[in-house]
Amino acid sequence: MARIPTPSVEEAPARSRPLLAEVDQRLGAIPNFYRVVSNSPAALEAVLGFQATLQGGALDGLITERIAITVAEVNGCDYCLSAQTYRTRKAGVLDDAEITANRNGASNDITVDAALRFAKKLARERGHVTERDVDDVKRAGYSDAEIVEIVAHVALNVFTNFINEALKTEIDFPKVGTRRPT
């Protein structure tokens, strides 16, 4: 059970209701993550805004999905890994070998691989990477703006990982456990 309430649209604070309804319309359901966050309309607005803005960014959506898998594994967030695995399987865009590689911070696509290696190190070391790590990702062909967005995606996932772990959001997807002992 979650550590704080997981409200329905009707039970949520008034200012959160239209935001949850929007999620429902977009995804066809309201994942428990958004319900838990909706206890604070300010936090819900913050996270939905961050996601929407980054989606319009320079990075390909298929890279950002994989960054989410990498970071969930590093932070040991079962909720996020389950949700992300479900999403990518449902979309049919990544095969199981690729998802497994992504969990390890790697990819079978060489350009994506550079981004995921960088993302894994960033998440694990909380940004304490070397000059060489930054150079490696530049050499793989990413522009400064794209590198900034890789960091932003890692950061966004750190955000959702922390919320789901700290508040123990109930998993509403087929469960995929991270390897990190919790």
Added chain:
Amino acid sequence: MARIAVPALEEAPAKSQPILQNYVKVLGLVPNFFAMISQSPDALKAIADMHAALGKSLGHKTRERIHVMTAEVNGCNYCLSAHTYLGAKLQGLSAEDMELNRDGHSTDPKADAALQFAYKVAKGRGHIEDADVEAVRAAGFSEAEIVDIVAETAFSFITNIFNNTFKTEIDAAFPPLRTKAA
């Protein structure tokens, strides 16, 4: 020197300009952190909007305290310098309070409970105990505020990751500080 370019205000992408101008208005300068991420207008907007949205709830003093704490936990000299300066200048936090903040405490008893909770979230990357949530609730924080404390902790992690990754140069306006970990 920073690891990626830090554009001057007039060199930044047009889409980033209004956000940067707003920092000039509020802070009297564009901190190097924002100048750096302005290369990706979407990343800049995502961060700026999240910052603004989270400000609607928790109270600015405790927000600054949380930023001082996570900067210490994550060994981010840039963030520690910036938030210690801003905490005093904009929020009137005392040096004594901010010294305690660095280790997850505060001179204010209610803020102390928030900081102890946030410290555990930051240290454990969200992996905390039921008792931690009960303790912060017992100190008088609502469900919304509990979400906000986790959200603010995660948000400050975001800025730490950015500034550690790119070794952002500490602005001349911020007296430079070093974390114990760095």
